[in-house]
Amino acid sequence: MASVYGIIKRTYLGMRPPIVSPLPDSKPLKFGILGAAAIAPNALLTPAKSHPEAVVVAVAARSKAKGDEYARKHGIAKVYGGPAGYQEMLDDPEIDVIYNPLPNGLHFEWTMKALAAGKHVLLEKPAANTAEEIRQMFELAERKNLVLLEAFHYRFHPAVQRVKAIIDSGELGPLKSMQTSLAFHLGYFKPGDIRFDYSLGGGSLMDMGCYNISAMRFFAGGDPTSVLSATHELDSPQVDRQTSATLVFPGGVTGTTFCDFGMPPYLKLIPRLPRLGAVIECEGGRIAMMNYVMPTMYHSITVTPQKGKRRVEKVYTFPTLGEPWWSTYRYQLEAFVNKVKGRTPQAWIAKEDSIANLAAIESIYAKTGLGSRPKSGFIPTL
Ligand SMILES: NC(=O)C1=CN([C@@H]2O[C@H](COP(=O)(O)OP(=O)(O)OC[C@H]3O[C@@H](n4cnc5c(N)ncnc54)[C@H](OP(=O)(O)O)[C@@H]3O)[C@@H](O)[C@H]2O)C=CC1
Numbered sequence: 260m261a262s263v264y265g266i267i268k269r270t271y272l273g274m275r276p277p278i279v280s281p282l283p284d285s286k287p288l289k290f291g292i293l294g295a296a297a298i299a300p301n302a303l304l305t306p307a308k309s310h311p312e313a314v315v316v317a318v319a320a321r322s323k324a325k326g327d328e329y330a331r332k333h334g335i336a337k338v339y340g341g342p343a344g345y346q347e348m349l350d351d352p353e354i355d356v357i358y359n360p361l362p363n364g365l366h367f368e369w370t371m372k373a374l375a376a377g378k379h380v381l382l383e384k385p386a387a388n389t390a391e392e393i394r395q396m397f398e399l400a401e402r403k404n405l406v407l408l409e410a411f412h413y414r415f416h417p418a419v420q421r422v423k424a425i426i427d428s429g430e431l432g433p434l435k436s437m438q439t440s441l442a443f444h445l446g447y448f449k450p451g452d453i454r455f456d457y458s459l460g461g462g463s464l465m466d467m468g469c470y471n472i473s474a475m476r477f478f479a480g481g482d483p484t485s486v487l488s489a490t491h492e493l494d495s496p497q498v499d500r501q502t503s504a505t506l507v508f509p510g511g512v513t514g515t516t517f518c519d520f521g522m523p524p525y526l527k528l529i530p531r532l533p534r535l536g537a538v539i540e541c542e543g544g545r546i547a548m549m550n551y552v553m554p555t556m557y558h559s560i561t562v563t564p565q566k567g568k569r570r571v572e573k574v575y576t577f578p579t580l581g582e583p584w585w586s587t588y589r590y591q592l593e594a595f596v597n598k599v600k601g602r603t604p605q606a607w608i609a610k611e612d613s614i615a616n617l618a619a620i621e622s623i624y625a626k627t628g629l630g631s632r633p634k635s636g637f638i639p640t641l
């Protein structure tokens with residue numbers, strides 16, 4: 260019962276956080292959103308309400324009418340609309356940070372343009388369609404002394420950090436294998452969704468598998484050295500609805516991943532429950548984390564040592580940071596603002612991390628025969 264109350268309270272406060280006033284002695288970072296994207300309310304607009312140093316001041320949308328409607332709904336002051344709207348927002352001197360939640364295949368072009376315009380960028384996952392494009396974006400950010408972060412929000416949550424700490428503590432001995440899953444039932448995404456479009460960087464491995472790969476690389480503390488096996492089921496030619504793969508990590512550790520953005524109903528009738536778990540097997544026991552991607556609503560970390568007592572941990576805050584209702588996105592925003600302000604963030608995702616993640620995705624797509632998602636046609640002038 261207590262946990263049901265906790266779920267309701269965290270969910271309620273997460274969606275309607277206490278609104279904080281700006282700090283008197285720190286200028287808030289002003290954000291502009293590229294595209295009236297579905298994810299922006301959860302990933303930025305709501306978290307910003309409880310952050311004293313972050314404010315969303317603008318949105319750009321291809322259709323001015325859509326942008327106006329979105330801005331009205333979310334209380335955003337400025338709208339840039341029409342074919343030139345995205346670039347006009349990048350050129351707005353009031354804006355410090357661009358949040359880029361465009362379809363994956365447009366991440367490279369608009370992040371390069373935002374960096375060229377002198378803006379920091381909070382960039383949705385996966386950072387781009389190819390590892391090479393990610394390298395180029397980070398190189399430009401470095402040259403311009405700007406912050407660029409791939410928004411793998413789950414990493415910033417204390418529960419995920421706790422799993423990593425248990426592994427690294429050696430309590431359960433050396434790591435042996437990992438399994439990660441992220442899957443939703445058929446119909447979760449509607450026809451026409453960007454995830455089904457190869458030309459926009461669609462595919463289940465790109466959209467959902469990217470979390471699994473990122474998590475396994477984080478837990479293993481290294482990058483996969485080979486892809487042992489990989490299979491897929493197609494949604495349409497070149498677009499995987501489901502991908503399963505087993506990767507080999509340094510030391511012979513194996514990592515198996517399953518992602519699906521449209522699991523068909525069981526016996527063609529019963530909808531499948533979401534799968535959002537991570538299981539880590541060590542020589543001296545195992546850790547099972549339920550809901551590693553969105554742990555704020557609810558999660559559990561079950562630690563089963565071979566010798567000793569099984570225990571369940573739940574971790575919603577760091578000792579000196581956070582509130583139980585802080586979403587992964589709120590923790591991420593905290594880190595991002597700290598980084599831009601020159602303070603040390605509680606966690607970070609560095610250039611090499613983002614590049615290696617997409618490199619692993621590309622090697623799985625190479626193994627399944629689908630190949631990488633198309634490179635952007637945008638040619639930077641810098
Ligand atoms: N961090 C997280 O938890 C999540 C991250 N994501 C990531 O965020 C990104 C966006 O996802 P989501 O918000 O679900 O997607 P949406 O389709 O809702 O948003 C994408 C936006 O891109 C703009 N756009 C520009 N060009 C195109 C085009 N050719 N086709 C379609 N849209 C275009 C549209 O803006 P407009 O027309 O208004 O200009 C649209 O609002 C993806 O990279 C995804 O992986 C998604 C969900 C969760």
Ligand SMILES: O=C1OC[C@@H](O)[C@H](O)[C@H]1O
Binds near residue numbers: 384
């Ligand atoms: O980033 C994401 O998080 C969870 C999923 O619902 C979604 O497909 C994905 O884009």
